[in-house]
Amino acid sequence: MTAEPGTPEGPGGLDPLDRLHPGLVHHIVNTLGWPGLRPLQEEAVAPLMDGSDALLLAPTAGGKTEAASFPLLSRMDAERWTGTSVLYVCPLKALLNNLLPRLETYTSWLGRSAALWHGDVPQSRRKRVLRERPDVLLTTPESLEAMLVSANVDHRAFFSGLRAIVVDEVHAFAGDDRGWHLLAVLERLERVVGRPVQRVGLSATVGNPAELLSWLQGAGAGKRGARVVAPHLREAAPELPPPGDIQLDYVGSLANAATVIAALHRGEKRLVFCESRRQVEKLGEALRAKGVTTFLSHASLSVDERSRAEEAFAEARDCVIVSTSTLELGIDVGDLDRVIQIDAPATVASFLQRLGRTGRRSGSPRNCLFLALDEPGLLSAAALLLLWSRGWVEPVVAPPEPRHIVAQQVLALCLQEHRVGDRLWQDWWGGLGPFGPAAEPIVRHLIGEGYVDRDGGMMFIGPEAERRFGFRHFMDLTAVFTAAPEFTVLSGRTEIGTTDPALLTEEVAGPRRLLLAGRSWQVTYIDWSRRRCFVEPVEGGGRARWGGAGFARIASYELTRAAREVLLGATPPVVLTRRAEGALARARDEGAELVHAHGTVIVRGGQGTSVRWWTWAGHRANATLAATLGPAADPLQRPADAYVRLREDITPREWRNAVAEGAQRLSLPSVNPRAVAGLKFGATLPPRLAEATMAARLADLDGAAAALGEPFQYRVRGM
Template structure:
């Protein structure tokens, strides 16, 4: 990958990747090849990112490697070329990145895709296919953010000292955020997050216990971030890493970290201060951050299905890309059909190749109520045989995916919501009912080991 992105010497290149870990690996490789390289991602110290952006803006023959941090809002000067390693996850991201080029008079917008993993080729082709069709993801706020309803009620009590139990709506008018305010307010009173003095409500003991640290600082910010260790080289802040990135204490001398594209030997970890002291290390290291399943949209997955059925975006493909795409279509032909969605019967149950995205699959699984063996963006594997009539009769109108209790606990301000309402609040973020409805309404082609029946 490093040699490929070192192409176009003499030009100013911006390389986008989808993960911090891969951006670190690529930056290290490019520097090993003698390429002047800068790096920007969300776990680098702000000053390190700004220093990279300033240096890149002033340089000429160089590369800056970035995640979505450089999609918009940061001035890095004129660019000659954008290189996308693997595929972005949305058309909107693709357009933002493409728009980084072609700003100089006489130049054109351009992007080179470099696909390094098998499953990324049809995904990249699907992004380009949607772009050609004029599709861009709509901007939609998270549905029913009831945890913020609770936060707003508590914040007013903190700000004003108290507020009237029967005139609280005057603070927000008809703002949809407060549609479930009565239910949330009642819970806050019942659980002593709010204490009553006649008709007045004020901060109660449960709010003090859950949110009172550092002068209610937690109550005054409406988002959470992953807990990361601060990495220091002497007094210089390099960035932040997940505790998962640290090698065992016995291996710290042989397994360095990589951060900001350089190797670092871990000298000491202060868990009380959550600080890692490091020293430069000439050997390549490793780093990682926590991540969960990536939910791709219904539209993107259906476009990927179109690609596997033969649709090809009208862009220039290399000979290797054409050969790889043909191979993918041959390998995956049992998972797609031009006339219907495919069900593959297996000894343990049925695989529904929905090509609908993880949210739609999870929503449809909840509507079916059948045991789920596994699911991804492409398919839903069910335990046992679910009939076609069961699939068609699935009622997705009120279906919400099952949510792990630990995920609910991680939702900020969830403690200030009734447990069932907190779970539903989070579940609705992972719900795609229109996509699930299309699964239920689809025509199906059932394949067994012997062939189509």
Template sequence: MSDVAELTSALEYHVANTLGWLDLRPLQRASISPVRSGADCLLIAPTAGGKTEAASFPVLSRMVDEGWQGLSVVYVAPLKALLNNLLPRLEQYTAWLGRRVALWHGDIGDGPRRAILSEPPDILLTTPESLEAMLVSRRVDHRLLFRGLRVVIADEIHSFAAGDRGWHLVAVLERIQRIADHRFQRIGLSATLGNPDDVLAWYQGSNAAAGVAGEVVAAGDPPSAPDVTLDYVGSTENAAVVISALHAGEKRLVFCESRTQAEELAFELRAHGVTTFISHSSLSLDERRQSEKAFAEARDCVIVSTSTLELGIDIGDLDRMIQLDSPRSVGSFLQRMGRTGRRAGGSRNALFLATEHETFLRAAGLLQLWGTGFVEPVTPPPSPRHLAAQQFLALALQERRFARGTWRKWWSSSPVMDDGEEVLDYLIAQGFLAADGGWLFIGPAAEKAFGGRNFLELLSTFIADLELSVAHGRKEIGGVSPISLNAPVLRGEKPLLLAGRAWKVVAVDWQRHRVDVEPEIDRGKVRWSSEPMPESFQMVRARRDVLLGAAPPVSLTQRATKVLASVREGWSERVDRDGLVLVRGTNEVELWSMAGLKAHETLAAALPAGFEARSTNEAIRFSTQFDAAILRRSVLDSALPFIAADSVSGLKFSAALPADLARATLAERFVDRPHAAEVARTSIVNRRQRQGDQ
């Protein structure tokens, strides 16, 4: 076996002679020893720092030098497009060593899947949902497939850890660990993390209890100072004018904060003669692939995207990143800006184009917070009880039955199952699991709630909104929400907007969820359902800092400078250096605490009975009898935001939880006691509502 600090000799030869690399990048060099030692690792480097190779090169070296056979490495990523993008690179690397890699996700057909099962590859690229599907499928011998597993690599791990897909992933890994012959190594990859040690400990799971070492490996020179500009354009139409006039001959990636905004901007850019492509989650797979491939090969063009292109999908050398309005976190901004400056001699850059005063202030606050060096910690959502219910049902499908007294062995000490006993009792009592002599198996209630299409709904941890498929002839374009199909659209009087083009509706089949269209010239409209997003305390407070005079460390255009002065003037009665502003009006009292929706809802929950409150990210509104002293007396230790009964439907698998436990789960995910307490103890400046401000 070669020195643990080096790659296996055949791989070193090809890195030098086939790739023509004179040396490895810093993270790639720094990761060799810890990865080859078998330690669980979290590998962190700036975007384009070579993280995939930092993990795969030493893992391939272990594979060759230690003689691994069969499926020994699983590589999971949050997006199918990212896996598709990685496949050619890993095919090249494995071929050098006489090894193979294969792809398995929802878009892969039965033929390639049968080939994988008959002759498993050395590395399998997949998603957590597909891993679960392999475990529960009657066509897959999961014990045979996963028994030789040695390593699991999780790409873009911050994306997993921030939501329920992360809890699902670590729970599925514990089930695979139980059937594998070896305790497998866990490697995570990320570019932006504020709390890497916490994320690594979460990802390690039972490995930490078993004594497997964990190491955060961060390397790479800090990127040079980027060129960031904030501008105000006032509308999507004006944004298209600015983008069409700037940086001719360059490749530009424009991020939008909604699918609707992306569609409108793409249409306007094409109207200005700009070669424009578009990518978002409601476009068909074929439409997205064509856009991303054409953009990667073109030069003088723009691709308009939602967050779908935020992660590490390769779309070629990019010259400019343009942000319409503002993302909701510093981490998201860093990911997006990191798409630029990858080419030798290039530099990172970002141009913000705000379309409203509100989104201008949000962008200014984000850039102010970014200038302080802050990056949000990634915290898995608490109380994943609904995932515990899903895991019990999935285990029953996987094993056909399991013994009630031994269920804990399947998940070791995973926090996913902290309330497992209570959840299990409910599943049995309600018929989701049937019991027979100490054995548990799928019951009639589970068949009714989740049994459609071979329990497909049980394998996904998120709820997808209902969309109708839109097609022109035999070509599927994408999907739209039913709210887009109002009477004028259905009558063909107003066009529908999709894939950056206008379409006239010619027929709707509500039973098949299909809309047939034909091309139209006039600009159309499209809408998808959305809900207000809670923002972090730090993001909202950064806006307050800007309103009180803090200057974002970026270039401001003349328009932006004027708008910033106007915004500060408009907010002058709602912010004060001496404390939080309480404005008394005729009909209500407004506390401009600017602490984020979660902190405000937590405060509202701690108020005595009879005091009603309505919250936004910036303010809490009370009835006129409110007195600030009530805040000082509020008891926050047990305060939980109110969750309406019908809100529980937004929690996947809530049907398999008691109603009160489902509401408690949502409430515990919406609580922010530390920042609610900070608001409660901060001094308050009292003001009267000015006449005319009603």
């Protein structure tokens, strides 16, 4: 496996176009009007036509869909594939909807077909898919699993012709539990069809492409041909936009951000990214109050509401769309003039995705304006831009110890096959790490707790699984990520979106008002049993709120270390406004006592009541350090990105002993029981394994070890 693709030519020095189907080449030249293929598309032809697994890397709008689909469609015709032979898997239903017209066009050029299958597709269209079996099926991993377990789908017949799977935005899967779920479902699919299935991943730039491809191969890693295709990685230096196209400003509040956005770039189409749904709502409301044509997009808006906003935005010119990460991936909202970022995204990879939304028109530059709302936001943005300017991107790493996904998969397999041999169940995942011998204690627990019954050497769904997951044909068993229980908000018969139930239960003076879709609504009736809330529009006064399941947004070791560099004087090579320069100078003055160029700092508060160890190691490393230090750490602390709180009366001798012992034996962070409760399918695990799973995911052993190994200075604040 290599990230250096070398020559794009095929066997005998063939031009890549000569290996594609002549009908495709005709339409590429005459229908699309392309003078030729892009480098990624040229270099993808040979490995995909030869049947290798591959990872295709390119910046946003780099032609990845065509790079995958043109060779596979050519193979489909040359090798006479029949039935549904290609699956195109995406993380978002909206992205699938967006891609369908393109893939319908490309397949039609060869007399083939493409169709869509996900939770929003009407039953009538699903029946047609089952009846007519399109050559290319666009779907999600959850919908694939639903097809495998459904009594209405003959999955062996339907998938009998499967030859290749394309996983779009593969990095978005690999970094969380949906990735483990995807891999497990793909292994089960291969066993159903009885042959290896070619796997092709599409991704923006990542820090570890070879490892990501090996991950995508699953149990086939090292057994099948594999190729990273990434022509842009051969460039000597990262492609940075010209000076002036990336700017960092300090505005101090969301209201001020609205003022700046309303005043700048009038007549242009602007996409504004926020880091929370509440921010999206408040900023959208403020922009509309200033007369700016504004649209909103986030996960708690209804599908229709988001679609209307995205379509209207795509057709408009002088307007703004305010979004969470829902528009970070490749959903087409037309040509953009500007991207604006409130504070900073969580990763450099996210910034690259967002930056790539601009500059798609010939002659238009890629650009981004950062608007920091406070000092932490300014520091985060400066740190991220510093890493980006060096060409650094986070490696994509799968979450460790996915034991709860193993439990879910065993139950799903029992649903799929009805009866599974109690000694043969591991074969379904072909030796894929967590689903092999390490899963045996989980299966024993499932049997012991009644989730799985066993009789005559066969396993099948037990009464406890029926009780917990049997509602609506086990639909909840196929959804791997947990959504907080929210109330649906309706105006008449029109669904606006969902809201946190706390907004409907807390005491208020006067009428109860919500902020949703950038507008205020007055609650007229609440249907508690059906979790519905009926509203009518009003002028102002609405409030937005959503709870959050899962992890809070936390900074990594690398980003936190970059923030320390910024405080020590490093400045990213972008344009800083005078406001940003002034705020950054103040932050450096105020933080001078908290940073040390060659190690860490222990700071005692001026009154002697607070002792903090400024590690600048990131949240997970600090959580690991707090557990490792034992009695030396403050037992009541909540680990932060930059520091660990120490016991107020700790002595130098106790500190030295704690560091020496910790360097020999790192401890996993302690786990809050509420965190275990938020782990979907966690109830199917023995409590100790559920806690061990969460602890492993809260830890950063490498970052903690690095902090323990550094010299430290002791300082008293204010002296």
